Amino acid sequence: MVRRILYMIPTLFLISIVAFAIIALPPGDYLTTLIAQMRAQGGDVDPARIAALEVRYGLNEPVYAQYLKWISSIIMHGDFGQSFQLNRPVSSVLAQRLPLTVTIAVFTLLFTWVVAFPVGVYSAVKQYTLGDYVATTIGFLGLAVPNFLIALVLMFIGYRYFGLSVGGLFSPEYIDAGWNLGKLVDMLSHIWVPVVVLGMAGTAGLIRILRANLLDELRKPYVVAARARGVPERRLIMKYPLRVAMNPFISTVGWILPVLVSGEVIVAQVLSLPTTGPVLLSSLLSQDMYLAGSIILIMSVLTVIGTLLSDFALAWLDPRVRLRGFSG
Numbered sequence: 001m002v003r004r005i006l007y008m009i010p011t012l013f014l015i016s017i018v019a020f021a022i023i024a025l026p027p028g029d030y031l032t033t034l035i036a037q038m039r040a041q042g043g044d045v046d047p048a049r050i051a052a053l054e055v056r057y058g059l060n061e062p063v064y065a066q067y068l069k070w071i072s073s074i075i076m077h078g079d080f081g082q083s084f085q086l087n088r089p090v091s092s093v094l095a096q097r098l099p100l101t102v103t104i105a106v107f108t109l110l111f112t113w114v115v116a117f118p119v120g121v122y123s124a125v126k127q128y129t130l131g132d133y134v135a136t137t138i139g140f141l142g143l144a145v146p147n148f149l150i151a152l153v154l155m156f157i158g159y160r161y162f163g164l165s166v167g168g169l170f171s172p173e174y175i176d177a178g179w180n181l182g183k184l185v186d187m188l189s190h191i192w193v194p195v196v197v198l199g200m201a202g203t204a205g206l207i208r209i210l211r212a213n214l215l216d217e218l219r220k221p222y223v224v225a226a227r228a229r230g231v232p233e234r235r236l237i238m239k240y241p242l243r244v245a246m247n248p249f250i251s252t253v254g255w256i257l258p259v260l261v262s263g264e265v266i267v268a269q270v271l272s273l274p275t276t277g278p279v280l281l282s283s284l285l286s287q288d289m290y291l292a293g294s295i296i297l298i299m300s301v302l303t304v305i306g307t308l309l310s311d312f313a314l315a316w317l318d319p320r321v322r323l324r325g326f327s328g
Contacts, residue, residue, distance in 0.1 A: 004311060011304055015300040016071050016297060023289040024289075074294075074297075079091065081290035083288055084290075085283060090291050094294065097279055104194055108199040115207075117206075119135050119138075120214070121237075124211045124245075125237065142200045142203060142204025142205075147198065147201065148266045150197045151197045151267050151270045168272040168274065169194075170186055170187060170190065198267060213247070214245040223240070276295050276299070280296075
């Protein structure tokens with residue numbers, strides 16, 4: 001366990017270098033873009049402000065010095081820099097968008113597990129029955145239909161039959177309101193649409209993976225031998241084959257967040273979600289690199305932490321993982 005945690009240190013270091021490379025790679029720099037933007041808007045360029053920004057970001061220093069200044073500001077002060085597109089600190093943008101993104105990711109993960117687990121088990125145990133064919137068909141539809149199309153259909157159903165303003169995560173009266181019980185309930189009444197849309201493909205994929213893994217385990221000699229000795233079928237399935245077949249569920253925890261962020265960009269645009277996906281896309285298009293690099297850095301760190309948690313859960317679930325990965 002200690003060795004696995006120590007592995008995270010060089011991994012996070014490399015991730016921070018990659019994130020900073022994204023900031024530094026585009027031609028020009030932050031000040032060049034800012035000056036051009038101010039001149040295009042007809043504003044005056046304040047030399048004192050420019051000099052202060054040069055000192056703050058170390059733009060006249062070598063690249064490695066700029067990296068050290070950037071990463072030390074994040075570690076020591078939580079300062080991710082300035083978003084010149086939004087004219088706000090990056091940390092305030094992250095504080096506004098990141099919690100909602102993580103909330104949607106967690107709900108989507110729970111939705112995926114709650115739906116995929118029983119359907120996948122049923123589909124494997126009742127192979128070639130009507131229920132198996134229905135689950136397989138739904139799985140194909142979930143993988144084949146684009147998320148934005150599902151989003152449009154659910155928006156129509158929500159508005160037409162339930163009277164919900166399903167665009168965004170809040171009703172108009174709660175968008176700028178502070179957090180209270182009413183706003184929380186309002187968010188929960190809206191969040192099911194992006195959760196279903198974003199979780200559809202993952203649910204379909206997990207159903208197929210769980211079905212295939214469980215079918216493979218059920219045909220192994222130890223299962224045949226246990227069945228021949230009269231072990232009850234339910235107990236037999238739950239005790240060993242299902243635990244092995246559940247590995248995909250646990251191992252998806254680490255990469256679910258980046259997949260959701262990358263996959264939610266179009267869906268978030270369609271549903272007007274106040275998450276990090278649209279901001280990341282906008283910052284990349286406008287070369288707002290401190291914002292883009294910071295979002296990528298945060299998502300990567302959360303991915304590493306999620307992967308660590310999934311490894312611990314796998315080690316608890318499957319003794320073979322403990323023997324091979326955690327004892328040496």
